Amino acid sequence: MDITYINPFIEAVNNVFTTMLDVTPKRNGLKISDGGSSGMLLTSLVGLSGQISGVVALRFPPPTALNLASRMLGSEVTSLNDEVTDAVSEMVNMVAGAAKAKFAHDPPVELGLPTVVEGTGYKLRYPSKAIWLEVPFSSAAGDFTMEVTYNPKQGCS
Amino acid sequence: MKALVVDDSMTIRRIVIKALGLVGIEDTAEAADGAEALKAAQETAYDLILLDWNMPNMTGIEALRAMRQAGVGTPVVMVTTEAEKLRVIEAIKAGANDYLIKPFSPDQLAEKVKNIVGSSASTG
Numbered sequence: 623m624d625i626t627y628i629n630p631f632i633e634a635v636n637n638v639f640t641t642m643l644d645v646t647p648k649r650n651g652l653k654i655s656d657g658g659s660s661g662m663l664l665t666s667l668v669g670l671s672g673q674i675s676g677v678v679a680l681r682f683p684p685p686t687a688l689n690l691a692s693r694m695l696g697s698e699v700t701s702l703n704d705e706v707t708d709a710v711s712e713m714v715n716m717v718a719g720a721a722k723a724k725f726a727h728d729p730p731v732e733l734g735l736p737t738v739v740e741g742t743g744y745k746l747r748y749p750s751k752a753i754w755l756e757v758p759f760s761s762a763a764g765d766f767t768m769e770v771t772y773n774p775k776q777g778c779s
Numbered sequence: 780m781k782a783l784v785v786d787d788s789m790t791i792r793r794i795v796i797k798a799l800g801l802v803g804i805e806d807t808a809e810a811a812d813g814a815e816a817l818k819a820a821q822e823t824a825y826d827l828i829l830l831d832w833n834m835p836n837m838t839g840i841e842a843l844r845a846m847r848q849a850g851v852g853t854p855v856v857m858v859t860t861e862a863e864k865l866r867v868i869e870a871i872k873a874g875a876n877d878y879l880i881k882p883f884s885p886d887q888l889a890e891k892v893k894n895i896v897g898s899s900a901s902t903g
Contacts, residue, residue, distance in 0.1 A: 637882060642794075695794075696793075705790070708788055712790050715788070715833070716881045720882070726863060726864075728865060730866055733833055735834075
């Protein structure tokens with residue numbers, strides 16, 4: 623499996639977080655994941671379809687989600703409310719959009735509408751043989767991870 | 780100067796409205812999808828529309844085509860994650876006046892708006 627496809631997604635995280643949130647994320651390695659998690663997490667995810675198919679997910683512990691939403695909204699948010707859900711939705715939307723543009727497919731890859739899941743100890747599943755690549759980040763606003771699963775259509779890359 | 784800000788994300792609407800304030804545009808209205816935007820654009824004479832692409836009910840590009848077909852000539856800036864060159868061309872062909880890719884800084888948005896407002900003012 624070619625794991626270099628993760629690079630546009632990592633670049634996109636850096637671009638989105640520095641431009642919209644004034645946060646410079648630091649990448650802490652890369653690992654293969656089964657989509658599982660432990661502890662309370664807010665996960666925003668969005669589907670990709672067309673010449674590639676997959677899912678991009680950003681997973682935030684609640685304090686990180688609150689910090690990032692507060693930065694994005696320009697006012698302090700203290701509870702996991704609709705504003706936080708909306709802010710993390712838009713973050714994954716922008717990350718997926720910026721990454722898919724780097725693949726430059728014709729026709730362009732389609733983005734779905736983001737979804738947010740909140741809870742403890744759940745696993746992300748995708749109906750394919752694809753594996754999840756997990757990229758942990760640390761930042762001044764807190765730690766978070768990005769997980770991506772991706773299948774090129776046959777004959778595409 | 781009155782602007783319509785269209786995005787299904789409340790967060791982005793808030794960021795855009797704040798950025799419009801940088802260029803002195805305080806009179807704003809909001810729509811959360813393309814259908815709402817189309818209705819608003821037909822009912823009210825806005826000076827500027829900032830339009831997202833991917834939204835429920837009706838996408839921004841569908842709304843833009845419908846606006847132009849309905850004779851709405853208000854300048855439209857697409858503000859979207861759709862960054863491929865093909866998408867930009869598609870939007871311009873549909874009648875967009877300018878294009879801003881997310882993520883963006885408030886200054887970038889303000890600059891686009893200044894260009895559009897300036898050029899629409901000079902062309903009447």
